Amino acid sequence: MRLSLIVAAALVALSLSSNAPAQTALPTTACDLRATPGVTDQLLTSGGRQRTYRLFVPPGYDGRTALPLVLDLHGSGGSAAGQASTSGFEALAARENFLVATLQAEGSRWNVPVTDGRPDDVAYASAVIDHAAARVCTDLTRVYATGFSGGARMSSLLACRLNDRIAAIAPMAGLRWPGPCAGRAIPVLTLHGLADPQNTYDGHAAGRGAEWLESVPDALAAWAEHNACSTDAVFEDPPGPLSTLRYTGCKDGAEVRLIRIDGLQHTWARDEIDATAAMWEFFRSHTL
Numbered sequence: 425m426r427l428s429l430i431v432a433a434a435l436v437a438l439s440l441s442s443n444a445p446a447q448t449a450l451p452t453t454a455c456d457l458r459a460t461p462g463v464t465d466q467l468l469t470s471g472g473r474q475r476t477y478r479l480f481v482p483p484g485y486d487g488r489t490a491l492p493l494v495l496d497l498h499g500s501g502g503s504a505a506g507q508a509s510t511s512g513f514e515a516l517a518a519r520e521n522f523l524v525a526t527l528q529a530e531g532s533r534w535n536v537p538v539t540d541g542r543p544d545d546v547a548y549a550s551a552v553i554d555h556a557a558a559r560v561c562t563d564l565t566r567v568y569a570t571g572f573s574g575g576a577r578m579s580s581l582l583a584c585r586l587n588d589r590i591a592a593i594a595p596m597a598g599l600r601w602p603g604p605c606a607g608r609a610i611p612v613l614t615l616h617g618l619a620d621p622q623n624t625y626d627g628h629a630a631g632r633g634a635e636w637l638e639s640v641p642d643a644l645a646a647w648a649e650h651n652a653c654s655t656d657a658v659f660e661d662p663p664g665p666l667s668t669l670r671y672t673g674c675k676d677g678a679e680v681r682l683i684r685i686d687g688l689q690h691t692w693a694r695d696e697i698d699a700t701a702a703m704w705e706f707f708r709s710h711t712l
Contacts (some may be wrong), residue, residue, distance in 0.1 A: 429667045452651040455561045458487045460534075463514065466525075466559075470543045470551040473530065477552050478504040479513040480524040481560055490625050491575060492566035493556060494521040494707065495547040495549060495582070497534065499598075504528040510572065510692050512700050520704060534578040536602070537635055545578060546585045547562075553589060566712040569593045570703055572692055573623060576614070577635075581642070583610050594703035596692055598623045599682075600638060601646035609651035609678035613706040615699050616640050617688025625684070655681050656680030678705075 434592040461483045467476055480711050485491065494517070498507035504526040508514055513524045527549060529535075535542040552565055569579040569590050575600025582591040584605035592611035599614040625638035645657070653671035665686040674680055685696050693699040 428497075429548045432563045440544075454637065455490065456487060457559060458560050459485060461485055463508075466555060468551055468555045470511070470548040470705075471567050473543055475530070475551070476504070476528050476546050477555075478526040478528070479522075479556055479559070480508070480517055481649070482518050482521050482523070484521040485523075485560065488561060490563035492568065492707070493553065494522060494524050494704075495552065495571075495579070496524055496570030497569070498529065498532070499573030499575050500533050500604040501569070502532060502572075502575070503552040507572065511570070513558040513570075513704075516700055516704055521710055522570045522704075523556065523560055524560060525552050527552060529574075529578075531693045534574050535582050536574070536600075538581075549578075549582055550586055550589060556662075561661045563594065564589070565672050566591055566603070566707075567712075568592050568594070568707040568710075570596065571598070572596045573598045573690065574599075576623075583612065583647075588712075591712045592707055594706055596699055596703075599640055599643045599647075599649075601643040603646060603650065605650055609675040611678045611680070611710045612644070612647045613679065613683070613703065613704070614640070615685065615692070615693055615697070615702070616684045617690065619687050620690045640682065641669065644671075644680060648674070648680045651675055651680055653678075653680055660702060676711075679710075681684075685688060 432677040458594050459481050461481045464479050466479050496513050508526045517524045522527040531542045535545045569577040576595030577600045579593045579595045582590050584602045585619045587607040587610045594613040596615050605712045625640050627637050629636040648671035653674035653675040667684045669682040
């Protein structure tokens, strides 16, 4: 059984990289921003509100080389500290040498779908990018967003509203199409458990509001249309718990992919596939 999981994971990893453009060396800048490696709690003002976020600087930071930045968003009712523990992006960033900003929603819930009178979390995310870039050397062509559940829905909104700043997204358990969306084609990778009872794969959750009507395949198809991909999805279902739904021929090399996970409920994928590692491999293949 374990062998089948390894083989399946390898097949998915291969499919993720097969159409990716060749990587290029990260650009260096003339910036000289000294920062102590590790985690700090940051404070900023956005929309007249005091907001916080958690900033991780890897041990390899030298103060001169511009590093990629991953925005990591917690689920509804969660926290930045909890999401950092859940995703493990900071541990991966320590090895791979990139920055992580783990955002904190006001009242622990993101303003998505957008409701008047609540914080403008799109403006907040944009402010976090600027705030981090003023403190650590940041490659602004390599800013990415991910999130779990409510954070996945929020990262979908960031792809729509901030696609001039966000190079790619990889939401877990909550992809949405918050269109209409203008702007560039944006690469999308999403992972979703087929047994998820909270953000159901097929949508149309009984007794819940309009936010829960959209299915994951419908959201993926809408992103594919935005990215001018081919109209027909390619479905790959090797033995094991992982299958892949992807669109080809997308504008400007923007991939649109879904990894489906049999039996996975509403949680961050680890055993069936290392979701964090898969996201980073996807991110590092894309730049503004």
